[in-house]
Amino acid sequence: MDEKGVTLITVFEVAPDRVDAFVEQWRERAELMRAAPGFRDARLHRARTAEARFQLINVANWDSAEAMEAARADPAFQESVRLALEDAVPHPVLYDVVVEYP
Amino acid sequence: MDEKGVTLITVFEVAPDRVDAFVEQWRERAELMRAAPGFRDARLHRARTAEARFQLINVANWDSAEAMEAARADPAFQESVRLALEDAVPHPVLYDVVVEYP
Numbered sequence A, B: 001m002d003e004k005g006v007t008l009i010t011v012f013e014v015a016p017d018r019v020d021a022f023v024e025q026w027r028e029r030a031e032l033m034r035a036a037p038g039f040r041d042a043r044l045h046r047a048r049t050a051e052a053r054f055q056l057i058n059v060a061n062w063d064s065a066e067a068m069e070a071a072r073a074d075p076a077f078q079e080s081v082r083l084a085l086e087d088a089v090p091h092p093v094l095y096d097v098v099v100e101y102p
Helices: A016-034 A065-072 A075-084 B016-034 B065-072 B075-084
Strands: A006-014 A039-047 A056-062 A088-101 B006-014 B039-047 B056-062 B088-101
Touching: A006 A016, A006 A065, A006 B039, A016 A039, A016 A056, A016 A075, A016 B088, A039 B006, A056 A065, A065 A075, A075 A088, A088 B016, B006 B016, B006 B065, B016 B039, B016 B056, B016 B075, B056 B065, B065 B075, B075 B088
Parallel strands: none
Antiparallel strands: A006 A056, A006 A088, A039 A056, A039 B088, A088 B039, B006 B056, B006 B088, B039 B056
């Protein structure tokens, strides 16, 4: 385990009229993630204005990239993602925290 | 003060060879922010791969949109942003946390 961990930030492109449905569906998928080894925390953010380019951004922290990939390889998760793709295009990217306050 | 607060997520478009310089410059600007009333926390994330569409994403939590706007209106902050714009195009958007784990 990497003590610093890794941050998976997923920018979702979602049609404005599909955001509510997507959030509900995301909640179910997150239940699978939070039970996975190496999961630390996750926050799904929703834009305050409908004009924002990115309506939804998820920020999730994991112990390591390996732990995250193992969780995403789970068949139940894969099936949930397949359903979600009808509503949104995800852009998941791994990040390191380079500056942090406080 | 809004107890839930608000999250400012800024996606930066930065040329790969300017990322290091930008991070240093961002650190100075963040020093101005952390001293501002209503500031909670901030994390600057850097992509692990140079191919990622968004090399840098800042996630900052504030007590309220008003507190954040007051901090950004500070002349010292404005000057710092002006310098940063030579390196990066920021896309700041206000978000609410709609799902959170744990």
